[in-house]
Amino acid sequence: MEANVLDLQRLKSIGLAQRPIGQVLFANLVLRWNYRIPRRTHIELQGLENLPAGRTVIFAMNHPDRYNYWPFQFELYRRDLGFTATWVKGKYYENQAMAWFMDSCNNIPLPSRGYVISVAFRQQMGVAPSRDQYRLLRDLIDHKVGLNEPLIRSNESVWDFLRKYGAGDPEQALERLDELFAEMITEVGRLSREALQVHRNHLLVFPQGTRSIRLLPGRTGMMQMAWHVGHPIVPVGCNGSDLCYPGNSPLSRGGRIVYRIGKPLELDGPELSPFAVPAQVLPFTPMATKTYADQYQRATDLVMEHINELLDEPYRFASEEVSPDQGAERFL
Helix, strand or coil: CCECCCCHHHHHCCCCCCCCHHHHHHHHHHHHHHCCCCCCEEEEEECHHHCCCCCCCEEEECCCCCCCCHHHHHHHHHCCCCCEEEEEEHHHHHEHHHHHHHHHCCCEEECCHHHHHHHHHHHHHCCCCCHHHHHHHHHHHCCCCCCCCHHHHHCHHHHHHHHHHCCCCHHHHHHHHHHHHHHHHHHHHHHHHHHHHHCCCEEEECCCCCCCCCCCCCCCHHHHHHHHHCCCEEEEEEECHHHHCCCCCCCCCCEEEEEEECCCECCCCCCCHHHCCCCCCCCCCHHHHHHCHHHHHHHHHHHHHHHHHCCCHHHCCCCCCCCCCCCHHHCC
16 A cells, blocks of 8 residues: 555545444454354453443553554443544554554554654655664754754755755754644644543543553553543543553454443543643643643653553553653654
8 A cells, every 4th residue: 555644634634433334344244253152252341330420531551552443442342332433643644445444443653853853854865864864853843952953964965855855044944843743733632632521432542651461650641632522531441452462463362351430530620720731822832841840740640550450460550661662663
């Protein structure tokens, strides 16, 4: 399939549905039969009494494998407990067939700042940035280094990209990247709010950001969006799905998957309210990240602790933190 790019126009073209046809068809034509054939896949939802009646929520789940949200979605659908819109990585939309499937399932692509940087570089230079090039650009965007740093000017590819993208003005290039990211995140916020409030879908988020058998520290994006849209967070611990989906195959090998659903964390409740952020603050912006960094992080840490309590030992926080990949290849 021809490669696409998740840009602002593509993001604005996404149409969500109250009853996503992709989830319905995939559940009935694939998952229902896959989970029945030997070896059977047994899916257990524990803590269903914790789901708020008549309300949509933000599910915060660990992410031990590529497909661990499918059995959860299937059981919610089978029990008539609602559909979900899931945050997924922007890079999955660079394949036309995959993008169509994602759209039909009510998924919402989340373009990280790193994705925006990497795509812009690839479009201008014809190749993806190397790890060092990406790190330099990210440090510039995050204001950790300045344009006058010798390291920046001595890297010809980075300097050439900045001049091209900024029409001769490297400072303008950085501003353009910031503005583009802000516009795309605004669309993610609109889609998330639409899913929750218009189509009455739950929002499903993996706050650790990347797949890992062991739970990883959470990134603050989920909490930034939660304060913005105003919906409670329900922690979910996924246990055993990695044994059913050990690789890239979308077909389960069979086994037992247990989802433990925790009590909802209300934004105005005793645990999260000390870290409250005004709803009008736009998520992921430099102002939000700098001004409310402590509130976002402490609230995220609290949610991750609740997820950790719902996990069996093999999936809980590791004694030593695993360092995520720091290069641009994880975005493309």
